[in-house]
Amino acid sequence: MMLRLLGVLAAFALWAAPVQAADPIKIGAVVSVTGPASFLGEPEKNTLEMVRDELNAKGGLLGRPVELVLYDDESDVNKAVLATEKLLKKDGVCAVIGATTSGSTLAIMNKFPASQVPLVSMSAAEKIVNPVNPWVYKVAPSDRHAAGRILRDAKARGYKSLAVLSVSDGFGQAGREVL
DSSP, X not given: OHHHHHHHHHXXXXXXXXXXXXXXXXXXXXXXXSSTTHHHHHHHHHXXXXXXXXXXXXTOBTTBOEEEEEEEOTTOHHHHXXXXXXXXXXXXXXXXXXXXXXXXXXXXXXXXXXXXXXXXXOOOOXXXXXXXXXXXXXXXXXXXXXXXXXXXXXHHTTOOOOOOOOOSSXXXXXXXXXX
8 A cells, every 4th residue: 555655656746846866755744653543653654664765775766765754743633734834834845645643634634735735645534535635635445434344244243223432533523424
C-alpha cells in the first residue's frame, strides 16, 4: 500500500515547480507518533522512513532524492493543523501524507485546495473523500466498508439488535453515521 502511495506522489511531483534534477522531492507527513493513536502512527512513521530509504537507495523518484518532512501531531487535532500549515507554508512540500486519525484528517483537509498540494490520507472516514475534493485522496478502506462487514457478520450470527459503542473522534462519529 505504501509503495502505491509513493507512486501516486511521484506523479504529483511532476506537477511541482521546476527545479534542478538534484533537488529533492519533498514529501510531508503528519502522523501520530506519540499520544493515544501512536499504535498506528509509529508504524506509519517507520514505514514512510523505510520506503524513503528504499527509494533513495534505488536512485530516488524521477532521478531525484526523496526528502521526508515528518511531524508528530501527538494525536492532537490542533497540532495536526499547525503541522499541516507548516508543511504547506514553510517546508514547501509537493504532497502530504496523513493524518493518522480521521479526526485530524477532517481538520486539515480544507487546507489543500488553496495550496494546490495533494493530501493522501491514511484515515478511513468516508467524509474525507465524499464529497469529492480534487486535492484529497485516501488509501484506507472507508468506514462504510467496516460498518458493512460488521453488520453482515452480526446478521450471519443471528443477532437481532446491536449496541454501538464508538470513540468520540472523527472516525467514531463517521462510523456511527454510517451504521
